[in-house]
Amino acid sequence: MNPDAATLWKGPRWALAVLLAALGMLGPFSIDTYLPAFAGIARSLGATPVEIQQTLSAYLLSFAFMSLFHGALSDSFGRRPVVLAGVAVFTLASVGCAMAQSIEMLIACRALQGLSTGAGIVVSRAVIRDMFPPADAQRVMAQVTLFFGVAPAIAPIVGGVLFVHLGWHAVFWFLAGVGVVLWLANWAMLPETLHASHRQPFRIGHLMRGYRELVLNRRFVLLCLASGVPFNGMFLYVLSAPTFLGELLGLAPTQFFWFFCVSIGGIMAGATVSGRLAGRIEPERQIRWGFWVMVVVSLANLLANWLFTADVSWALIPIGLYAFGWAMMVPVVTLLALDVVPMRRGMASSLQAFVGSAANGLVAGALAPLVMHSARALALAAVGLMSIGLVAWVLVRRVPAPQAAVVAPRP
Numbered sequence: 001m002n003p004d005a006a007t008l009w010k011g012p013r014w015a016l017a018v019l020l021a022a023l024g025m026l027g028p029f030s031i032d033t034y035l036p037a038f039a040g041i042a043r044s045l046g047a048t049p050v051e052i053q054q055t056l057s058a059y060l061l062s063f064a065f066m067s068l069f070h071g072a073l074s075d076s077f078g079r080r081p082v083v084l085a086g087v088a089v090f091t092l093a094s095v096g097c098a099m100a101q102s103i104e105m106l107i108a109c110r111a112l113q114g115l116s117t118g119a120g121i122v123v124s125r126a127v128i129r130d131m132f133p134p135a136d137a138q139r140v141m142a143q144v145t146l147f148f149g150v151a152p153a154i155a156p157i158v159g160g161v162l163f164v165h166l167g168w169h170a171v172f173w174f175l176a177g178v179g180v181v182l183w184l185a186n187w188a189m190l191p192e193t194l195h196a197s198h199r200q201p202f203r204i205g206h207l208m209r210g211y212r213e214l215v216l217n218r219r220f221v222l223l224c225l226a227s228g229v230p231f232n233g234m235f236l237y238v239l240s241a242p243t244f245l246g247e248l249l250g251l252a253p254t255q256f257f258w259f260f261c262v263s264i265g266g267i268m269a270g271a272t273v274s275g276r277l278a279g280r281i282e283p284e285r286q287i288r289w290g291f292w293v294m295v296v297v298s299l300a301n302l303l304a305n306w307l308f309t310a311d312v313s314w315a316l317i318p319i320g321l322y323a324f325g326w327a328m329m330v331p332v333v334t335l336l337a338l339d340v341v342p343m344r345r346g347m348a349s350s351l352q353a354f355v356g357s358a359a360n361g362l363v364a365g366a367l368a369p370l371v372m373h374s375a376r377a378l379a380l381a382a383v384g385l386m387s388i389g390l391v392a393w394v395l396v397r398r399v400p401a402p403q404a405a406v407v408a409p410r411p
Helices: 013-032 035-045 048-075 079-098 103-131 135-150 151-166 168-189 204-214 216-229 232-239 241-248 255-279 283-307 317-338 340-373 375-398
Strands: none
Touching: 013 048, 013 079, 013 103, 013 135, 013 168, 013 204, 035 048, 035 103, 035 168, 035 317, 048 079, 048 135, 048 204, 048 340, 079 168, 103 135, 103 241, 103 340, 135 255, 135 317, 151 168, 151 283, 168 241, 216 283, 216 317, 216 340, 216 375, 232 255, 232 317, 232 340, 232 375, 241 255, 241 375, 255 317, 283 317, 283 375, 317 340, 317 375, 340 375
């Protein structure tokens, strides 16, 4: 934690949480806002469905790759310059997407968006731990998770309205506008939270030793798996939404919002509980509670789908409850991972984001297409993804925790 943190931010804690959450929302907005415009983009640019899909793949791959470096750069040059540079490049890339006259140009600009978007998501986690002691950091992380949960619900609606009334170019002009507003807000408000004594030298050898230290740290790797993989037990249903909701549950496209209300509601409720529990109980107990919720709900969902035909009257409820359990435990696990090597929190955040985005990419590209047409297969896959995180957490508890990661409960 920065020893001068008390003087860096004079406003209320929730205001900083909103600023950091807005940075994190760039990712969901970059993906979900333009999805309703796929058909219009294909017609306008004469692109095939495979080429349109490549605009998403290019973004996801470049996002995962650059996530490895945003945090490490912020450890050397500071949090503020990396955030401002990332948002600036994102804004220019969005303008490029809006002006694209060919599918090749659109793919290239989407890749540039992916390279830059992660700066806000990755660095904002390090900023939180720079500014707050563990219990307060958990509360802010929970607030960020709560605000962040709204983005996937809002983005497709905004994108759909813009596409219908103004065309697909307007979607990317909107993202460029968001980038301008975010850059100005962070220029005016975001302090430099990395203390001068914590800066790491920007040398290739030093960076490689840092990556090696983290990758070989068993506790860190397990915490990354425990935080990054279980999310996909819910994300799998998001990726499969058109088939799961339309074909299996028989919902019309205008009724899909119920699914997003349930899942986002679960995230927001879980994040609220996580913030209220911060400092009141041991972090390990809170994580256990979150995993218990996910285990019980996942198994109940599997059993229900095995015994009955999936029906809208009950099939959405387990997804919302699962999201609640995930959001209750993930702020704590994230902070524990950042505290494994306190002097390299930016790099730790980078690697943590990479593990999560890589897992998301594998689920989106390989697993979801295999299971999306069967409610039973979806439920079974969700159990499997949750189990990876559960096993990782069980193994984490056998690895001694560094002193910096221990949080004493509030008296």
